[in-house]
Amino acid sequence: MSPLRPRVVALYKQLLYIGREYPLGYEYFRDRLKKAFIKKRDLTDSAEIEKAIKHGEFVYKELEMLWFLRKYRAMRRNYVDEEQDAKIRALLQEYEKL
């Protein structure tokens, strides 16, 4: 058994966890995720596996960013007054010039 196996399993679990809120539904996400992992089940070269793990971690980071943006946009839509926001942004820019 490859010593990288625990890392792969941990990555799979983390991706499953972050996929709970996938816009197209958890089922959709889980199926895709499973297929993506099965596709690489025959990798034996540790460098190749490492590369695949890195890719998985990249996808994870992207999803994290996606959730953040989704929440941030919803919050802005509900709680930020555009006119007021524009004024503050302009002020902050002036600050930075000083």
Place this chain on the structure above:
Amino acid sequence: MYARRGFVLAVSSEMSLRVLVPVKRVVDYAVKIRVVGGKVDTANVKHSMNPFDEIAVEEAVRLKEKKTAAEVIALTVGPAKSQETLRTALAMGADNAVHIEVPEGQEIQPLQVAKLLRAYVEKEKPGLVILGKQAIDDDAGQTGQLLAGLLNWPQATFASKIEFADAAKKILVTREIDGGLETVEAPLPAIVTADLRLNEPRYATLPNIMKAKKKPLTKITPADLGVDITPSIDVLSVSEPPKRVGGKKVESVDELVDKLKNEAGVI
């Protein structure tokens, strides 16, 4: 010698700051709110931590990472399920959690929450309390201000930046006000409420959620703190916002003028 010096640094005054972060479990921001029988439907609806409180937790955790704060305590008032919210706060980096448990379905209003917080603060004496500026369920935006009033502590609300001065004995807070920014200075202990621009909260990852299960969580009741939680405000009615009415096409200018006059009543 070196080890000893390190020790002295660790107990210097700026490391003794304890930060209390009260958090609230609310209906998730992405859920479409429905009113059933004169009440917001909360059964079988996804809940999560109030996003403004996430910002407050993040700020407290960053203070700890910068070694300005020694300890971050997350606290919530709510039914048994509110523990999930505390776990999220712990997963984000809070050190320990306090759950003030109230029966499921019991309504708790800002004044009662503020009284509970006052009782806790007087017992545990944190040096700084950071709260979200409002909760996205009732949008009351009162708890921080009420708590400051009850404790007679300085308050800096709607913070978009928090800085420390005077060996962490004073805070400088940039606030968002109408048409601009204002910087206020306050001695500690103080109350700060977080606005959207303060920071970008981190995601509570699965490994951290698992680790959070081992962190200490204390359960107490309002009675332990000697606070009566009977609501002081009567809610008269709860209703959904009016449904959007579809547009109509008009055939001629005359018809438009007629509709504006007689239907819309604008001219």
